[in-house]
Amino acid sequence: MNTKTDVIPTPEKEVQERISCPERLSALDTTNLMDSPHEEVFDRAVRLATKLTGRPVGLLSLVDGTRQFFKAQTGLDGWASEDRETPLSHSFCQYVVAEDAPLIVTDARQDERVKDNLAIDDLDVVAYLGVPVRAPDGHTLGSFCVIDGDPYEWSKEDVQILEDLSKMIETELQFRETVTQRDMLLDEMDHRLKNVFTLLGGMVRQTAREASDASEMADLINGRLHALSSAHSLILPKSANGSIDTNDVSLGTLTQTVLSPYPSTQARVQGSDVTLGPKAAVAFALSLHELATNAAKYGAFSASSGRVNIGWSVDADKLSLTWREELPDDLQVELKENGFGSRLLQMNVEAQLGGTLQRELTPKGVHVGFDVPVGALLH
Numbered sequence: 001m002n003t004k005t006d007v008i009p010t011p012e013k014e015v016q017e018r019i020s021c022p023e024r025l026s027a028l029d030t031t032n033l034m035d036s037p038h039e040e041v042f043d044r045a046v047r048l049a050t051k052l053t054g055r056p057v058g059l060l061s062l063v064d065g066t067r068q069f070f071k072a073q074t075g076l077d078g079w080a081s082e083d084r085e086t087p088l089s090h091s092f093c094q095y096v097v098a099e100d101a102p103l104i105v106t107d108a109r110q111d112e113r114v115k116d117n118l119a120i121d122d123l124d125v126v127a128y129l130g131v132p133v134r135a136p137d138g139h140t141l142g143s144f145c146v147i148d149g150d151p152y153e154w155s156k157e158d159v160q161i162l163e164d165l166s167k168m169i170e171t172e173l174q175f176r177e178t179v180t181q182r183d184m185l186l187d188e189m190d191h192r193l194k195n196v197f198t199l200l201g202g203m204v205r206q207t208a209r210e211a212s213d214a215s216e217m218a219d220l221i222n223g224r225l226h227a228l229s230s231a232h233s234l235i236l237p238k239s240a241n242g243s244i245d246t247n248d249v250s251l252g253t254l255t256q257t258v259l260s261p262y263p264s265t266q267a268r269v270q271g272s273d274v275t276l277g278p279k280a281a282v283a284f285a286l287s288l289h290e291l292a293t294n295a296a297k298y299g300a301f302s303a304s305s306g307r308v309n310i311g312w313s314v315d316a317d318k319l320s321l322t323w324r325e326e327l328p329d330d331l332q333v334e335l336k337e338n339g340f341g342s343r344l345l346q347m348n349v350e351a352q353l354g355g356t357l358q359r360e361l362t363p364k365g366v367h368v369g370f371d372v373p374v375g376a377l378l379h
Contacts, residue, residue: 010098010113018098019088020065027139031173033062034069041172042072045144045165050074052161053129055146060133060169061093062142068093071142080123090119093143096130100140102159103130107151127152131162136174144169249281250274251319255310258288262301271312274319277378283348290344291323291368299365300325306365318355318371325365345370 018024028034046058057075061068068091070076070084080086088094092114096103105128108114119125130145144166146158251274259267276284288310292301300306305328312321345368349357355372 015098024139027135046072046074053146055148057147063097092128096143097140124149129154131166136177267308269310279379283352287348320371323368327364
């Protein structure tokens with residue numbers, strides 16, 4: 001392969017912009033490889049690269065916005081080897097990152113792209129072959145390269161060797177990310193289970209005080225467990241394509257799920273697209289379940305002519321939700337002033353979400369409104 005002296009160099013300003021991309025730097029930071037100790041899995045790869053290509057120097061170079069760090073190296077001498085890094089003034093690898101493509105240099109002294117780079121004189125870099133090393137999300141982290149102090153004609157086989165070894169490094173990075181996500185998933189599930197057990201304990205104790213007999217207690221607990229299960233089935237983290245997806249859930253989907261046991265013709269749901277995190281989803285699910293259960297026992301769902309209007313809106317500071325039950329004039333209900341359902345609403349809205357709750361009892365049904373800070377929705 002000939003030196004690509006006919007290739008127009010990428011302007012240095014554009015190179016700097018590309019390697020300083022915040023998303024790329026975030027991906028690099030996520031690997032925790034910068035300034036980390038030597039690791040045999042990477043050292044082995046650079047040793048193998050030099051043996052297979054016959055070149056004296058091999059590097060796994062990670063590039064941030066100001067320097068390149070040698071995660072692995074073999075054959076490099078002097079201050080750069082001791083420091084395990086150089087400024088970008090001495091970096092060919094930055095161009096691999098900026099172009100996200102192999103850089104093939106037969107004689108750097110004659111190559112317009114790099115002929116002024118200080119690595120030529122200070123580090124004896126004359127022939128260079130580098131290929132991208134990418135993060136699991138696709139961002140280019142650095143270069144896997146081999147170097148010679150004399151001009152060298154790189155072959156297609158040389159390029160293929162480095163690309164194959166780079167893919168092995170990327171596989172290692174993907175494995176590490178998967179392990180990290182698995183550990184995060186286990187921590188998340190442990191946290192949620194502890195919260196669920198705490199919540200269940202309180203529900204059982206309060207329901208035992210509220211129920212008149214064992215049968216009613218069983219029905220109440222089963223209903224609340226169903227609401228809890230529905231919420232968790234929507235927010236349960238899932239694994240797909242080697243990554244852990246901890247999707248949040250929309251308030252609209254959650255509301256429709258909780259109301260699914262009741263006639264759809266009696267419930268009207270209106271609201272903008274709002275995303276809830278795990279804690280908020282559970283609090284909203286239990287609150288809506290209590291309102292629906294109360295409506296089925298005493299209010300709008302207890303008669304086929306009853307109606308429930310659920311709506312919400314969001315501004316810069318809060319989400320406001322309203323639950324309004326309406327019964328015809330010839331039907332009136334006797335409403336319970338207090339009960340565990342009311343206390344559970346208060347606990348979820350005020351204690352769990354830091355919101356405010358308003359509840360008005362009318363002969364035609366209950367009207368409930370609550371405001372929740374926007375910051376609490378994604379928790």
